[in-house]
Every structure is written in structure tokens, then in C-alpha cells.
Amino acid sequence: MKAIYIIIVFTSYLFANSYEIKLYETIFTKLFNKPVIYLFVDKNKKEFKNSKVLKIVNNCKKADLVLLYDINNLKCKNKPLFVTSYIDFKNLDAIGAFYWRKGRPQLILNKKIIESYNLHLDKSLLKYLE
Amino acid sequence: MKIKPVYIFNIIAIIILIVFIWLDYLFQDIEKYVLDTNYKENIVYVKNFSKNLSQEIKNKIKSNNFSNFLSKNKDIRKELEKDLSLFITNRYKYIYLVEKQDNKFRFLLDGSKDDKALFLETYEPIEIEKWNSVYKEKKDIYFTHKHIQNLWITYLKPIIKNNKVKAILVIDFSIQPYVKIEKVLKKLDYVFKLLIYFFIFVFIIIVWFSFVDLKRDKKLFELNKSLEKRVKEEIKKNREKDEQILYQSRLAQMGEMMSMIAHQWRQPLASISAIVISVKLKSQMNMLKQDMINSKMDSILNYTKHLSDTIDDFRDFFKPTKQKKLVSYEEIMDSVLSIIGVSLKNRNIKVNIDIRYSDEIFIFENELKQVILNLLKNSEDVLEDKEKKEINIRVYKQKDEIIFEIEDTGGGIDDEIIDKIFEPYFSTKDSKNGTGLGLYMSKIIVEKHLKGSLKVYNSKKGAVFQIILKESNG
Numbered sequence: 001m002k003a004i005y006i007i008i009v010f011t012s013y014l015f016a017n018s019y020e021i022k023l024y025e026t027i028f029t030k031l032f033n034k035p036v037i038y039l040f041v042d043k044n045k046k047e048f049k050n051s052k053v054l055k056i057v058n059n060c061k062k063a064d065l066v067l068l069y070d071i072n073n074l075k076c077k078n079k080p081l082f083v084t085s086y087i088d089f090k091n092l093d094a095i096g097a098f099y100w101r102k103g104r105p106q107l108i109l110n111k112k113i114i115e116s117y118n119l120h121l122d123k124s125l126l127k128y129l130e
Numbered sequence: 131m132k133i134k135p136v137y138i139f140n141i142i143a144i145i146i147l148i149v150f151i152w153l154d155y156l157f158q159d160i161e162k163y164v165l166d167t168n169y170k171e172n173i174v175y176v177k178n179f180s181k182n183l184s185q186e187i188k189n190k191i192k193s194n195n196f197s198n199f200l201s202k203n204k205d206i207r208k209e210l211e212k213d214l215s216l217f218i219t220n221r222y223k224y225i226y227l228v229e230k231q232d233n234k235f236r237f238l239l240d241g242s243k244d245d246k247a248l249f250l251e252t253y254e255p256i257e258i259e260k261w262n263s264v265y266k267e268k269k270d271i272y273f274t275h276k277h278i279q280n281l282w283i284t285y286l287k288p289i290i291k292n293n294k295v296k297a298i299l300v301i302d303f304s305i306q307p308y309v310k311i312e313k314v315l316k317k318l319d320y321v322f323k324l325l326i327y328f329f330i331f332v333f334i335i336i337v338w339f340s341f342v343d344l345k346r347d348k349k350l351f352e353l354n355k356s357l358e359k360r361v362k363e364e365i366k367k368n369r370e371k372d373e374q375i376l377y378q379s380r381l382a383q384m385g386e387m388m389s390m391i392a393h394q395w396r397q398p399l400a401s402i403s404a405i406v407i408s409v410k411l412k413s414q415m416n417m418l419k420q421d422m423i424n425s426k427m428d429s430i431l432n433y434t435k436h437l438s439d440t441i442d443d444f445r446d447f448f449k450p451t452k453q454k455k456l457v458s459y460e461e462i463m464d465s466v467l468s469i470i471g472v473s474l475k476n477r478n479i480k481v482n483i484d485i486r487y488s489d490e491i492f493i494f495e496n497e498l499k500q501v502i503l504n505l506l507k508n509s510e511d512v513l514e515d516k517e518k519k520e521i522n523i524r525v526y527k528q529k530d531e532i533i534f535e536i537e538d539t540g541g542g543i544d545d546e547i548i549d550k551i552f553e554p555y556f557s558t559k560d561s562k563n564g565t566g567l568g569l570y571m572s573k574i575i576v577e578k579h580l581k582g583s584l585k586v587y588n589s590k591k592g593a594v595f596q597i598i599l600k601e602s603n604g
Contacts, residue, residue, distance in 0.1 A: 086251050101247055102224045102302060103282070104256050130252055 018050075023098065024067070025053040027107070028082075030122040031095070031114065032064055040066045042073035065095075080117045095119065096128070136340050143333040150329055154322040161315040168308045173272060173285075176301055179217055180270075180287045184299055186213055187227065187239075187289055196289075196297050197229050197250060200238055207239065207249065214241025217301075224302035227289070228253055230265060238297055264288050265295045274305070281306045375554055379567040383500075386507060387444050389473075395440065397472065398433040405429055443468065446496075456490040459525045459534065466502050474510055479519040486526040491599065497579045498597070501572045505536045505595045508568065512540035512592070520591075527601065534597040542588035551586065 028037045039054045040063035048056050057063045060076035067082045068074060071092065074081070081094040089097035089108060095117065096109040109128045114121055121129075190206050193199035200207045214225040218241050226247065227239035235255060237247040247253065255261050260273055264286045272285040284302050288295040405426050412418040463483060467474075474481055506521065513519040522537040543551060550556050552573045557566035569584075576584040582599040 086248060090248070100245075101251075101253060102226070102242075102245060102300075104254065106252075106254050108252055128254075 018047075020098070021047055021051055021054070023105075023107070024082075025051060027096065027098075027125070028065060029053055030125060031080075031119045033120040038062060038064045040076070040079070041069075042067075043069040080113075080119065134343065136336065136343050139336050140333075140340055143329060143336050147326065147329045147333055150322065150326045154319070154326060157315075157319060157322055161319060164315065165308065165312055168311065169305070172303070172305065172308070173283075176222070176272075176283075176285050176303060177270070177287075180285065180299055180301055183213065183217070183225070184287055184289050186210070187297075187299065188291060191296075194291060194294075194296065196227075196238055197231065197236070201249065211239050211241055214239055215243065216241075218242065220304070222301060222303045224300065226300050227297050228255075228261075228300060229297045230262075235261065235298075261286060261298065264298055268293075268295055281309055375567055375570070379571045382567055391440060391444055395437055396476075398436050402430050402433045405433075453494075454492050455495045456492050457495045458490045459485050459487060462495065462499055462502065463523065466499050466506065470503055470506050470510070474506070474521070477510060477514065477519065479510060479513050479521060481521045481523065483523045484525070486524070487532055491532065493599070494579055497575050501575050501580075501584070501597060502534070502536070504568045504572050505597075509536060509538035509540065509593075512538055516540055522591075530601045532599050532601055534599070535594055537589055537594040538592040540592040542592050543586065545588075548586060548588070552584070 028039070029035065035053065037054055038057045039048065040057055040060035041048060045056050048054050060066050060079060063076070063079060065082060066074075066076055066079045067084075068088070069084050071083070071088050074092070081092055083089050083092060083094045083097045085099050086097060086101070086106070086108070088094060089110070093113050094110065095113045096107065098105070098107050100106065107128045108130050109121075109125055111121065111129045187210060190210055191199050200210075210227075214227070217225055223242075224245075225241040226237060228235045229238050230236075235253040235258075237249060237251045237253055240247045256275065257273065260271060264271060265288070268288050268290055270285065270287040272283050275282050275284065281304060282302055283305055284300065287299040287301075289297045289299055409418065409423065409426050412422065463485070467481070471481075509521050513521070516539060518539045520539045522535075524533075524535040524537070526533055526535075547556075547558070552569050553566075554570040555566040556570075573584045576582050576597055580597075580599060582597060585596045585598065587594050587596075
């Protein structure tokens with residue numbers, strides 16, 4: 001019974017994350033307007049392992065984009081930054097954020113920062129601008 | 131009247147079916163009541179406290195521009211958030227106030243401690259059209275979230291000031307316990323329905339079996355009826371056959387009787403003939419005297435009387451007795467030998483009689499005599515061409531049975547046919563002398579009329595026929 005429970009939890013966790021990765025893939029490919037994006041992630045690197053679009057790099061200098069789960073891990077300040085909380089989004093000059101609020105997924109983008117990195121702002125993303 | 135188990139099962143199945151249908155009806159009623167009550171009560175409770183909260187918000191925000199007022203009055207904001215947090219429990223998880231600005235929703239107040247939104251934080255609700263409709267309709271709404279299996283309800287209450295929706299008070303509350311109850315009730319309902327279908331199925335099967343049983347019964351009834359008819363027909367045929375056999379047997383008896391009468395008459399007729407010749411001779415010689423004529427006439431009269439008596443004896447002998455009579459075996463043998471004795475003597479057959487049972491027996495006399503006579507006649511026929519011609523008659527008692535035995539010196543009956551000799555139309559004699567009915571009729575008479583048995587076996591000398599009667603007959 002315990003084994004079954006673990007499998008169920010693990011599978012749902014995997015699927016939940018796979019949806020999140022899919023979302024990142026969609027947003028980032030639209031922003032960078034290219035099929036493969038080199039990404040630096042401070043955590044959960046394994047979750048991106050199966051992605052054909054998001055290629056994880058160990059050095060943030062080689063990355064197109066930095067995805068931060070923890071603000072303390074911020075190293076490459078000149079790279080476009082994507083965060084996972086609204087506070088981080090407000091406090092740092094992040095191009096966007098994806099987080100959960102009141103059980104609902106939230107996506108928010110900063111037009112000014114996006115434009116400062118000369119990234120492509122697709123029409124479908126306009127409704128997520130703050 | 132015997133009730134068949136299949137009918138009992140039928141009745142039980144119908145009762146169970148009715149009970150389950152009734153239980154299901156009752157259960158659906160209860161299910162509807164439980165769900166409606168719980169769900170409605172919950173909504174009513176949320177509506178009530180949201181009404182109070184709404185009033186509190188309106189009272190404290192003394193401006194038409196809520197965001198502007200709250201950004202300037204942080205204390206009131208904190209106060210109101212504290213008010214909201216008072217209603218937060220495990221069930222009422224999120225209580226917050228949002229405002230629509232430039233087609234975007236932003237948080238104004240958030241009563242949560244965990245997952246707390248910032249003031250004026252943008253917010254993208256799921257099913258946003260429903261949120262927009264609150265602004266349009268100015269009416270509160272509530273809806274469940276399908277993507278989380280309807281475990282949560284979002285209640286949206288518009289805060290209306292000057293007939294305009296200024297903000298929406300949002301309460302996210304869990305209905306998980308009710309959903310669980312609903313699920314359990316639905317499962318139970320499903321089980322009930324399943325049971326009903328099962329019992330309908332069982333009922334159909336039982337009805338089918340009953341139908342098959344009924345059909346089988348009908349067939350059996352028809353079979354019985356036809357069997358009964360066939361049995362009656364067979365009985366009728368047998369009766370006709372028996373009558374035919376009886377008729378043939380009587381004819382045969384008559385033939386035998388004629389033969390025996392002829393034997394009996396031969397001697398007196400010869401004597402009469404001799405007297406007549408003697409009288410005729412004396413008359414021709416003129417030696418006939420009156421006293422001699424008288425004497426000869428008396429002799430002739432005696433002989434004719436004897437002839438007449440013989441006829442009477444035979445007639446009485448073959449007449450069936452209507453009532454049982456007490457008679458001894460000695461008397462029976464005397465009577466039988468008076469009929470067949472002359473014939474046996476003429477054929478040089480020695481008859482040895484050894485009667486060791488002297489009591490009288492209560493029996494249909496003539497029937498027993500006929501059987502004995504028939505057996506003796508058979509022995510007589512068998513001994514015709516034999517050198518040693520003897521018939522041994524023994525009567526003795528064995529346990530509670532009286533055994534009458536006739537043994538001849540004819541060499542016995544062939545083992546191959548000994549089992550068939552009592553069958554009708556079975557005869558070893560030629561067609562002139564044998565009908566094959568004598569032993570068959572004898573066996574029937576002994577078994578049916580005398581309530582005894584007729585058996586046969588071979589001794590060293592010849593065939594032995596036994597008439598076995600119960601002593602209680604005596």
C-alpha cells in the first residue's frame with residue numbers, strides 16, 4: 001500500500017512538473033524566438049533533463065536565461081532573469097515570474113525589462129504583462 | 131399441496147427485489163437531502179459572514195476608490211485583513227479582496243497568513259469570465275473547480291458602492307468532506323442499483339427456470355397421461371389375451387375330459403356290450419330266462435348309472451368352486467384318482483401316494499384338483515414310452531408350508547427349457563396333444579387363486595412339481 005502511494009505521489013509530482021517545464025518551454029521559446037534556449041537553473045535541474053528545448057548549462061555566463069528559485073543564488077546579473085515568486089519579480093529586474101497564488105497558477109511578465117534585453121514579445125504573451 | 135422450491139425462490143427474489151427498490155428509493159431521498167442540506171447550509175453560512183465582512187469593508191473604506199484609500203491607510207488595511215483572517219479555517223482557506231484595474235485583477239486585502247499576496251499584486255484567476263460577470267451582473271456567484279475534482283468552491287461577492295462594483299470579496303472554501311460524503315453516497319447508490327440489477331437478473335433466471343420446470347411438468351403430465359392410456363390399453367390387451375388363453379385352456383380341458391370320460395366309459399361300455407351279447411346268445415339258444423333277464427338288466431342299469439355318475443363327476447370337477455372348503459389331501463387325491471386313475475392303470479403307471487399331512491386345508495377344492503390332475507396328466511403323457519412307469523405323490527409340511535409333490539420317472543425336463551415351461555403356448559408335446567397352456571394355467575391358478583406357488587425341479591428319477599401352499603390356508 002505504501003509503495004502504491006509513493007508511486008502515485010511521485011507520478012503526479014512528475015506530471016505536475018512536466019506541465020511547468022512545458023510552460024517554460026513555451027514562454028522562453030516565444031521570448032527568445034529560437035528553438036533551443038540555454039538555461040541556468042539554481043535548483044531542480046533534473047526536471048529539465050528530458051526537455052529538448054531547454055538545455056541546462058552549469059555556468060550562468062553560457063546561458064541565455066537564468067531561472068531562479070532562490071534569490072540568494074543570483075550570480076550573473078547581466079543575464080535575463082526569470083523568477084518563481086511575485087516578491088522576487090518586484091524586487092529584482094526579472095523579465096517575468098511564474099508562481100502559484102491561492103491555488104491558481106500565475107504568470108507575469110515585465111515589458112520594460114523584456115525590451116531592455118531585446119527579447120521578442122509575442123502577441124500571445126501580452127495579456128501577462130504587468 | 132406441495133410447494134416447489136423454485137416457487138419459494140421466486141417469491142424470495144421478488145421480496146428482495148422490492149425491498150432493494152424501496153431501499154434505493156429511500157436512499158436517493160436521503161442522499162438528496164444530505165447533500166442539499168450540507169451544501170446549502172455551507173453556502174448560506176458563507177453568504178452570511180461574507181455579508182458582514184462586506185459591510186465591514188464598506189464601512190471602513192470611506193472612499194469610492196478602494197485601492198487609493200487602502201494604499202494611503204495602511205492601518206485600516208491591516209485591520210481589515212485581520213478581520214478577514216478571523217474567518218480563515220481549514221475549510222475557509224482563502225478570504226481576500228480583489229479589484230479590477232485595467233482589465234486586471236489586483237489584491238487589495240488578503241486575510242491569509244500563508245501564501246499571502248502583496249497589496250496590488252496582479253492576479254490571474256481561473257475562469258476569469260465568471261469574475262468579470264460579477265462586475266457586470268452585480269450579483270454574488272459561487273462555482274466549483276472541475277480541475278481539482280470539485281473539491282473547492284469559490285464564492286464571489288461584489289462590494290457595491292453607489293450602485294457600482296468596487297471590488298470582489300473572494301472566499302475559497304473546501305467542500306471536500308461533502309464531496310467525500312457525496313462520493314460514498316453515490317457509490318452506495320451504485321451498489322444498490324447493481325444489487326437491484328443483480329436481483330432482476332436472478333429473478334429472470336428463476337422465472338426462466340420456473341418456466342422450464344412448468345414445461346417439464348406439463349411434458350411429464352402428458353407423458354403420464356399417455357403412459358396411463360398405454361397401460362390401460364396393455365391391460366385390456368392382456369385381459370383379452372388371458373380370456374383367449376382361458377378359452378383355449380377350457381377347450382383343451384374339454385378335450386382331456388372327453389379323453390378321460392372315454393377311458394372311464396370303456397370298461398362299463400364293454401361290460402354292457404358283454405351283457406348284451408350274452409343275452410343275445412342266450413335268446414338265440416332259447417336259454418333266456420326271466421330272472422336272468424332281470425339280473426342282466428339290473429347290471430346294465432348299474433353300468434349306465436355309473437356312466438351317468440362319471441359325467442356328473444367330471445362336470446362337478448371342472449366347475450370352479452365359488453367358496454373355499456375344508457378338505458384333506460386324501461379326499462383330494464381320491465377324487466383326482468377317480469378321474470384319472472383308470473387311465474393311469476390302463477397305461478400300467480404305478481402311483482405311490484405318501485401323505486404325511488392329514489389335516490384339512492381350507493381351499494378352493496376344485497381348483498387344486500384341476501392343477502393336480504393336470505400335473506398327473508402331464509406325467510402320464512411323459513411316461514407313455516418309458517420302461518419304468520411310476521408316479522410318486524408326497525404331501526408333507528415344511529416350516530409353515532404344505533408341500534404337495536408329484537414326481538415321475540420320465541427322466542426330467544431339459545435344463546434349457548425348464549425355465550420356460552410355465553410360459554403360455556410353450557409345449558414339448560405335438561400339436562395334437564399339447565396346447566402349451568396347461569402348466570401356464572396351473573401356475574396362474576396356484577398363484578392367484580390358491581395364493582401359493584408352483585415350482586419345478588429335476589430329481590434323479592424325473593421331474594418334480596411342487597404345489598406349495600401356506601399352512602394358514604388350512
